[in-house]
Amino acid sequence: MNILAVDPGSTSTKIGIYFNGKIYKHKVEHLDENFLKIKTVVEQKDIRFDNIKQFLKDNNFEDVNFDAIVARGGLIKSVEGGVYEVNERLIEDLKKGVNGEHPANLGGILAREFAEIYNCPAFIVDPPIIDEMWEIAKITGVNSITRKSKFHALNHKEVARRVAKEKLSKRYEDSILIVAHMGGGITIGLHYYGKVVDVNNGLDGDGPFAVERAGSLPVDGIIEYLKNTEMSLDKFLKLVVKESGIYSHLKTKDMIKVEDMVTGGDNEAEKVLDAFVYNISKEIGGLFAAAKGKIDGIVLTGGLANSKLIVEKIRDYVGFMSEIYVVPGEYEIEALINGAIRVLKGEENAKIYE
Template sequence: MRYLIINPGATSTKIAVYEDDKEVFRTGIDHDAAEMDKYERIPDQMPFRRDVIMKTLEENGYKLEDFDATCGRGGMLKHIPSGTYKVTDAVIYDIHHPVFGEHAANLGSYLAKELGDKVGIPAFFVDPVSVDELDDVARYSGLKGMERQSFFHALNQKAVARKAAHDIGKPYEELNLIVVHLGGGVSVAAHKKGKVVDVNNVKDDGAMGMDRGGSLPANALVNMCFSGKSKEEVKRIIGHEAGVFSYTGTKDFRTVEQKAFDEGDKECLGAFRAIAYQLAKDIGAMAAVLHYDVDAIAYTGGMAYSERFCDEISSYVSKIAPIMRYPGEEEMAALAAGVDRAMKNGDYKIYE
C-alpha cells in the first residue's frame, strides 16, 4: 500500500511517500514567512499548503490517485489516548475551534482529509501532542482547579519508546522507560507498560528549553504578570524569549555548545550545564514515578546528536538505568507506521 505522509511546521511542510513501511520519497517545502503572515489564523493556510503539496507531488511524478490513504501530524486537539485516529468532521471542527490554541501541527490532519477527500481515500493522524494517559495522581498540582495537563512530543516519544523496546528485545507494553525528547522544546516522560503515566513538558513545567521557561518561580512569575506587561507579552516572554535564549541570546543549541567549549563563553557554558542539570532532575522525578523500576532511559531529538550534552545528563542519572540514544526524530516513520496498522489491521480509533 502507498501512503502520503504530511507534517506541517510553522514555515515549512514536510511530505513523504511510504510504500508499506518503506520510505520511497521525502521532501521539505519551505514557505516564505511573509506569505504565512498574510493569514489571520493558522487554519486559513490550508488551501495554500494543500495546493503546494499537490504541485510538489505532481512535479515528482505522483498523483493523489496513486495513494491508498493519507496521514497527517496531529495538533492541539482534545486530550485523547495514544493511537491512530481517523480524521472526522469532529477533528476539522476542533481545528477551527481549538480548545488549547492554534499550532501549525493542527494543519496535518486537516490537509490529510482535504487531499484524501479529493480521491475518496481515508485520512488519519497519529499521537497528537495532546495524548493523555496520565495516572490520576499525576493530574494534581498544588491548587484545585489548576490541574496538570498532558502536552508533549507524543508522536516521537512513542516511536522512540517502541524502537528502544525493539532493541531491548521485549514488547513496549512490558517495559518501564523514561524517554527524553531534546529539541527546541523538551519533554521527559515516564512510559509504564505502554502508557505515558506522567510527563514534564516545557510548555508548563520541568526543565527549560531553548526558548521556553519550563518551571518558573511562582512568586517571581506573579510579579512579572503585574509589572505592567500584558497577558500576550508575558506569554511571549515565557514561551519564546525564555530558557537558554534568555541567558545566551541564541536559540541554536550548536552555537551554545561551540561558544561554551571552543570559545570559553561563561554564559553559554552555564546555560549548557543548567539545562542538562534540570533535565536530569526531571529524569529522576520520572524514575520515582516508576518506583525506580526502569528498564532504560532513551534520549532523542536534535540535541541528542551532541554526545557531550548526553554525557552531561548521564553523569547524573546513569545509575538509574541503561542509557540509549536515538538522535533526531522518528515522526514521519511513526506516522507511516500508524496509518499502515490502520489500513492493514483496522487498528484505529474514531475521534469524538
C-alpha cells in the same frame, strides 16, 4: 499500499510518501521573514498545502493512487493514544484549537484536503494531547489546577517502541522507559507498560526550560514580571512558548551555535548550557523516583540528542540510574505511516473522535 504523511512543525513541514514499500522523506523549511510574520497557524495552511502539492508534482508522486493520507494531530480534546479517523468534529476542534494553538493543528486539516483530492480516508496518529497520565501525576497543590498531558507523543511512542524491540527485545507494553524528547520544546515522560503515565506539558510552562520554552517558573517571579511589564496574558503565553529558554538568555535557537559559543570560551553560554542540562537531568530523576527506581532504560531523542556535548553532560548526572539509549532526530513520519498501515491492514481499528 500508498500513503501520504504530513507533519507540520513550527519551522518546517515534513512530508513522507510510502510507495512500493519504501519511505521517501522531505522537509520544507519555513524560516523566511514573511512566513514568520504570519500571525496564526490557520493562516499558514495555504502555504503549507502548496508546498506539499509542489513536492508531489516535482517528484512525480502527483498521480499516485493514495490509499490514505495521515497527519500529525493537534491540540484537540484529550484522547487516548491511537489512530483517529479525521471527521467533522475533529476538523472543527483543530480549527478552533480547543486546547491551544500549535502547528500540528494543521495536520488533520491538510490531511482532509488531500484526502478529498485522492478520494481516500484521512487519519491522525497519537496527537500531542493524548492523555494516559496517572491520576496521582495530575494533582497539584491547588484544587482546581491539574497538570495536563501535552507532549511529543508521536515521536515518544515510536522511539520507545523501537528501543523496546531492538535494544531490550521486549514488547513496548512490557517495558518501563524514561523518554526525553529534546527539540525546540522538551518533554520527558515515563512510559510504563505501554502508557505515558507522567510527562511534563511541553507548551504551557511545565518541566525543564527548552531551546525556546520557559518550562516551570516560580509563581512570584511571574507575578512580579507581569506587574513590571504590564504585559497581557496572551502575550505572556506566547513569550513562554516561543521566546524563552535558551533563546531568552543567548538570543539564538540554534544549539549548534550555542555549542560553538561554549567551546569558544563564552562563560555565560557555558553557565546557561549547564543549567539547561541540570534541569533536564532533574526531570529524568523525578520520573526515576516515580518508577521507584525500576526502569529498563533512559532514551534521549529529538534534534538535541545529536549533540555529544549535551548527551554526555546528561549522562554524567543520570548514567547511574540505567542504560542510556540515544536516538537522535525524530521518527514522526515513520510513526504516521506505520499507524496508517496498521489500520489499512486491519491490524488496528481507527478510533472515532467524539
